[in-house]
Each structure stands twice: as structure tokens, then as C-alpha cells.
Amino acid sequence: MKRLISTGLASFALLCFSTAAFAAAPIKIGALFAVTGPASFLGEPERNSAQMVVDEINKAGGVKGRQLELVVYDTGGDATKAVQLANKLIKNDRVVAIIGPSTTGDTMAVIPVVEKARIPLISCSAGIKITEPVKKYVFKTAQNDTLAVARIFEQLKKEKKTKVALLTVSDSFGSSGREQLKSQASRFGIEIVADDTYSPKDTDMTAQLTKIRASRAQAVICWGTNPGPAVVARNAKQLGLNLPLYMSHGVSSKKFIDLAGDAAEGIRLPSGKVLVADLLPKSDKQKASLLAFVKDYQRHYKAEGDHFGGHAWDAVMLLKGAIERGGDTPEGIRTQLEATRGFAGIGGVFSYSAHDHAGLTKDAFVLVEVKKKDWALVK
Amino acid sequence: MELLNQITQFVISGLATGAIYALIGLSFAIIFNSTGIINFAQGEFVMLGGVLTIFSINALKLPLVFAVVAAVAGTTLVGVAFERLAIRPLKDATPLALIIITIGTSILIRGVVMLLWGKDTQVLAPFSGNEPLHIAGATLLPQHLWIFGVTILVIVGSRLFFHHTISGKAMRACSFNRRAANLVGISVGRMVLFSFIISAALGSLAGVIIAPLTMTAYDVGIMLGLKGFCAAIMGGMGSGFATVFGGLILGMLESLGAGLISSGYKDAIAFLILLLILFIRPQGLFKKGETERV
Numbered sequence: 251m252k253r254l255i256s257t258g259l260a261s262f263a264l265l266c267f268s269t270a271a272f273a274a275a276p277i278k279i280g281a282l283f284a285v286t287g288p289a290s291f292l293g294e295p296e297r298n299s300a301q302m303v304v305d306e307i308n309k310a311g312g313v314k315g316r317q318l319e320l321v322v323y324d325t326g327g328d329a330t331k332a333v334q335l336a337n338k339l340i341k342n343d344r345v346v347a348i349i350g351p352s353t354t355g356d357t358m359a360v361i362p363v364v365e366k367a368r369i370p371l372i373s374c375s376a377g378i379k380i381t382e383p384v385k386k387y388v389f390k391t392a393q394n395d396t397l398a399v400a401r402i403f404e405q406l407k408k409e410k411k412t413k414v415a416l417l418t419v420s421d422s423f424g425s426s427g428r429e430q431l432k433s434q435a436s437r438f439g440i441e442i443v444a445d446d447t448y449s450p451k452d453t454d455m456t457a458q459l460t461k462i463r464a465s466r467a468q469a470v471i472c473w474g475t476n477p478g479p480a481v482v483a484r485n486a487k488q489l490g491l492n493l494p495l496y497m498s499h500g501v502s503s504k505k506f507i508d509l510a511g512d513a514a515e516g517i518r519l520p521s522g523k524v525l526v527a528d529l530l531p532k533s534d535k536q537k538a539s540l541l542a543f544v545k546d547y548q549r550h551y552k553a554e555g556d557h558f559g560g561h562a563w564d565a566v567m568l569l570k571g572a573i574e575r576g577g578d579t580p581e582g583i584r585t586q587l588e589a590t591r592g593f594a595g596i597g598g599v600f601s602y603s604a605h606d607h608a609g610l611t612k613d614a615f616v617l618v619e620v621k622k623k624d625w626a627l628v629k
Numbered sequence: 630m631e632l633l634n635q636i637t638q639f640v641i642s643g644l645a646t647g648a649i650y651a652l653i654g655l656s657f658a659i660i661f662n663s664t665g666i667i668n669f670a671q672g673e674f675v676m677l678g679g680v681l682t683i684f685s686i687n688a689l690k691l692p693l694v695f696a697v698v699a700a701v702a703g704t705t706l707v708g709v710a711f712e713r714l715a716i717r718p719l720k721d722a723t724p725l726a727l728i729i730i731t732i733g734t735s736i737l738i739r740g741v742v743m744l745l746w747g748k749d750t751q752v753l754a755p756f757s758g759n760e761p762l763h764i765a766g767a768t769l770l771p772q773h774l775w776i777f778g779v780t781i782l783v784i785v786g787s788r789l790f791f792h793h794t795i796s797g798k799a800m801r802a803c804s805f806n807r808r809a810a811n812l813v814g815i816s817v818g819r820m821v822l823f824s825f826i827i828s829a830a831l832g833s834l835a836g837v838i839i840a841p842l843t844m845t846a847y848d849v850g851i852m853l854g855l856k857g858f859c860a861a862i863m864g865g866m867g868s869g870f871a872t873v874f875g876g877l878i879l880g881m882l883e884s885l886g887a888g889l890i891s892s893g894y895k896d897a898i899a900f901l902i903l904l905l906i907l908f909i910r911p912q913g914l915f916k917k918g919e920t921e922r923v
Contacts, residue, residue: 290748420893446892451852453843456642457888457895460635477750477844484842488761488770489638509752509844512759 276312276319277578279304279569280339282350282360283374283562287327291475292352295559296374297322299543300349302550303566313573320566325351329359336360340367346580349565350374352558355422361388370584372568374561377426381607387580389587389607391564391597393522397612398499399430401520403438405617405628406469411494415444415467417458417482419474427473427498443467448478456485463491475500480509487513494518499615503556507623518628520615522557524596525625535594539567543596560596567595634766639888640881641764645773647880648780649843651873652835653857654864655783656828661866662804663824666727670711670735672854673742674829677704678836679845680742683751693756701833707738708829712822735850743847753840772841779838780873783831787869800824852896859903865913875914 281300284293304320312318321343325332332351339345340363347370351357354377361380364371364387373380376392406414416431418424424447435442444465446458459482462470470493472482479501486495495517497506502521507514523530527540543563547555568590569583576586590609593600598614617628653675660668681700685691691699715730722730756775761768791797802810803820811817836845843849856879863875879899887895906914 294748448892449896451849452895453839453849453853454642454646454884457639457884458892460638460642461888461892464631464635477846480750480752480844487759489768490761505749509750511752511754 274316276317277573278319278321278343278345279566280336280343280345280348281320281322281562282325282332282335282339282348282352282356283322284327284352284356285322285324287325289327289353292374292558293324293327295556296350296352296562298551299547299555299559300562300566302546303563306546307566307570313570316578318570321345325356327353327356329355332356333359333363336363340364340369345369346578347372347569347583349562349569353422354380354426357388357390361385364388368584369580370587372565372587374558374565378608384605384607387584389568389602389609391561391568391595391600391609393499393597393610393614394608395427395430396434397610398520398615399427399434400612401615401617402471402496402518403434403440404612405518406440406496407438411468412439413441413443413466413468415446415462415465415470415493416442417446417448417455417462417470417472419478420447420449421474423475423498423500424473427500431471431473448474448482450474450478452478453481454485455482456489459485459489459491462493463489467493469494469496471496471498473498473500476503476505477509480506480513483510483513483517499557502618504554507620514620514623516620518617518619521618521625522560522597522614523616524555524557524560526616526618526627529625529627535592535599536596539594539596557596564593564595564597564600568593568600635888636885637765638767639884641767641769641773643881643884644877645769645776645880646884647860647877648776649835649839649853649876650856650860650879651876652780652783653832653853654860654872654876655787655869656831656835657858657861658864658866658872659787659828659831660824661861663800664716664727664821666716666724666731667858668828669728669731669854669858670738671828671832671857672850672852673735673738674704674708674832674850675836675839675853675857676742676845676847676850677707677738678833679753679840679849680746680751680836680847681833682837682840683753683845684746686753697834697837700837701830704833704836705826705829708825709822711829712825716821716825717818735854739847739850746847748847750844750846752844753837755841756838770842772838775838776842779834783834784869784873791869796820796823856899859899862903862906863914865910865915867913867915871913871915878914 283297285297300320304318308317323335339348349372351360352374354375357373357375357380365385371388373390374392376395378394380390418428444462444467448455472479479497497517497519499520502519502525523536524540527544530537544555572583572586576582588602591601598610600609602609618625619628657671678700681703682696685696685699711734715734755772757771761770791801799815800820802815803817807817860876860879861872864872883895883898886898
């Protein structure tokens, strides 16, 4: 036993020395993702994507000759844990920047920590309050809900549909969407004629949809993440509800089509461009990034890359850019992040400034429709 | 007229959901009656039914019928293992300790399923098509008929079993008085095992037939289990019919409440009923004091 320990220690020391001898010390980047727990549908692809792109960067020689080292911790979607882990990343691991967390709740909890320690944070969650008002060290890559809502309303306005019914899930994603839908409706001249909710674990939404059928609604907007919207789609088909059905970007993955089956046909939703990467015109600035991401993800994980993973991809690439241009100190990275202009990533084309740490416009979303069990662009 | 159509739809949707609650409620009652414990891993049996069927179809390439049999058998085995490993060794434990063990087991089962099959929601193709049927201005899916059919079969089957077979009668004897049953030569231990077998099989069967409608994932058992528990409480943890009515009423109230009052209160309605009944009529809706069980 003793011998085992000493051999172990010796080889460990050797390993440390040898890596140190071969290259300059790696640049440490921290990451907080909700890999387990209810938000794992965000955290898992984010962790995978971040790890993938860091590996790719290192294989290609690192950033300015230095390797990147990604230290990932799992918050489990728990804000208290997120705060502890953020402290750990800053004090024990001495990272120069942090990517994540995955949810708005976790991010809001972590913000005071990073602001105090002056460590740049690139959040992968969508909540609008993360970057409004602007906090000096906090950036984000996920698109605001407001942009998705605007996309839907724009289309409805174009089709002269002015009365909509809302069906939102009663969790933080749904209630934030509901708030946005209600506050933006009047700006587009849209009237909300029914406002129903369902709980995340509900298995039958026919009651709500029957009520909506009897309202004067000309379109239905459902805001939720899988599996609820798939149940809504199936129930709508069962009831023969003859209204256009819009979903949120929360279900923009193939999984939704799998779950909803035939009932998915004709459903529209705003989505990041990653879903329809190969359908985009050549002139689209993001096309190259999108295709690279989709291809790499497929090769590494034998699964389809989604826009959640894209948020982490963007965050790592933004950091890489900042380190290349500026320095490897937290302060240098922060300044360079803020100076990022026109970076075409997965979530959109990012241009940060001193007044805008979200960096995207509504062009970040495209409206897609399910046709023959696949996505098609709505023109 | 429009309102009438709406109400018909609410009632029919409610009955369909209620039938599911009823099936799950029945499996709660069976274990309660033979052991005096409330098995909070019951929802996990339901989840296992759905998940194992999908696994058998997708990974083992079994046809639907065999997949269903395999899933029910698999879940039953889990039920047997559960009784043998976690319930039986604790002969003199208090019911409270046993109930906590069932909660622990439910967390364990959920965790194992999550590790084996992931966190994604999965879907099972409907047994006989997806074309809605129109009944009196309301619509229904063929899968709903399967649910009603299986529920009726289970009610009739359990009635026959508990009233007309030796084993069934022996199980009822245990529920009336375990000590007396033991004295007349009934192996109480074996009856407890039986009750776990029946209850796991029933739970998983419910899970299989609802999977095409509600989809399934490692964590669907929690809510379904609680709703089934509500149904069983409404029926006073008692004889087949009371629990079935409990489930149907619960389903209808939920659906009518969501449709006519507010969809935000759907789950609140179920749990409000649960609390009211536990406070006011702990013996169930349909019973006068302590009478027959099972």
C-alpha cells in the first residue's frame, strides 16, 4: 500500500513537471452547468459543447501557443450550489473567466460573486435581467425571450391575425415567456383573448384547448419545454383544433418532432439558426460556424447539436477571441469581450458594447415550421 | 350548445384521465390492504411499465404484445425484489418506517432508470392508430378506449380474484386480521409477496397503456403516483369500486376545474380534495366507518 502511494505520488509529480516543461501553463477557464437536475436538458449539451470546442482549440495548438483548461462543475440547477462552485472556481482553481451557469436563477445568484471578484462571466441563460441593467463583468450568449416573442408577433401581424390564445407552462421559463408575450402584444396590435397555463408534469391539456377553441383566438401560442408542448400538439390534433399553433424556442430540437409525431406537422416556432443550418442562404454570416458546430457535435457525441449547446460554443469562442486579442488576465479579457464586434456564432452575430452585454438582435431567430417531420424555414 | 359541447369534452377527457388514476389507485389499495403500508414507489412501477415497453421495442426489437408482457414481467420482478430485499427483512418495523423505505426505493428506481435510459422523454406509438373518434360533440383517441377497456377488465378481474379464489380470499383475510389469518394457516408473508406482485403488475400495465398518450420519462411516476394515491384515499383505500370512482371523480374535477375555473389550479384541486378527505372523511367517500376492505 505504502509503495503504491509513493509510486503514485512520484508519477503524479513527474506528470506535472513534464507538462510544465513542454508548454507554458494552461489558461484556466471555469464552467458552471446544470448537468443534472431539471435543467439538465440545457446543462448537458452545454457541457458537451464547451468540452468539445476546448479540445478542438487545444488540438489546433491552443490560444497563442497556450493550452486551454476547462474546469467544469455541475450546479444541478441549484442557485446555492452555483454560488459555492463559483467561489471555488475563483479561489481554488483561479480561473480567468467563467462560462455559464445554465439557468437564469443560477446566473442571478452568481453575479454578485463574479462582480466582487472581478472575473468575467459569460452566462448561457436567457433571462433578460442578466444583462439589463448592464453589469461590468457579466455577458451572455443565449438570446433574450423578447426576441423570440417579437419574431412570432411579427409573423402574426404579417398574416393579419390579431387575436391570440396563450398556453404557458407554470415554471420560470413559461412565466417569463408569458410576461413577455403579454407586455409586447399591444406593440404589435395583438389582443390576447385567452390566457391559460398547465403544470410541467401535466399529461392532458384537452381542457385548456377546449376552452381556447371556444374563444375567438386566431392563433395559439404555447410556451414551454418538452414534453408539455408535445402533449399540447397531440391534444390539439385530437380536438381538431383548426388554428395555427406556435411554440417557443424551448422545443426547437428534433426531440419535439419525435414526441409530437404527426401532430407536429405545421407547427411553427422561433429558433436559433442551428436547426436549419444547411437551409440558410450562403450569404448568411453564421452559416460557416453553424455547419462546423453541427458536424463536430455529430462526430464527438453521435447526437444532434442544439442551440443550447451552441450557447456554450459561443461563450468559449468569444473567450478565445478575447484572449487572442487582449491578454489572459480577467481584466484584459473583460475589456476585449466588450470590444467584440460582429462575431458570427451559433446563437447569432454578437456585437457587445459598453451598453449592451447581450449583443444580439432579433435576426438571431428564424421562424421555422415542421414539414414532413423536419424543419423548414418560414419565408 | 357550445358550452354543452365544451362540458362534454371536459367530462370525457376527465374520465379518461380518471381511469388512469383509478388503475394506479387500485394498485395502492392492494398493497395497503395486505401490509398496512402505503407504497410510495407505486408511481415508479407505472413509470417502469412505460419505459421497459419502449426499451423492449426499440432495443430488443420485440413486437408490441411481447414488449408489453416483458415490461409487466420485468416490473413484477422489481416488485418481488423490492418486497424480498426491503420489506420482508424488517418484520417488526413500524408502518412509518416501511413507508419511508418505499420513498427511498422510489428514489433509487428513478435514479437507476435515469442512469440506464437517460433523462429524455420517450414516446410509444399508439396501439391502434391516432385518428380521433367523435362522440357527442367531444373527441377521444383510440388509446382512450384501450384505457377504459383495460380498467374495466382489471376491475372485473380483481373482483373475481378477491371474491372467488382461495388466494384472493386469503389476502382479504389478511387485511381483516393478520393474526387471525395466520392462526387459521394462511401464510401472511406469502400474501404480502402476492400483493406486491399484483400491485407491480397492475401499476406497470397502467404505465404501458398510458405511455402513448402521456409519454414517459424517468420522473413521470411522481405525479402519477400522487394522483393515484389521491384516488385511493377518495375510495378509502378500499374495495375496487370505491377507488375506481375516486379516480374517475378526481379526473373529472381536474378537467372541469381547469376548463371552467382556471387551468392554474388543476393540481391544486387534486391535493385540496386529498387534504379535505383526509381531514373530514378519512374512511373515504363511500364508506360508513370501518367495514369491508379489498
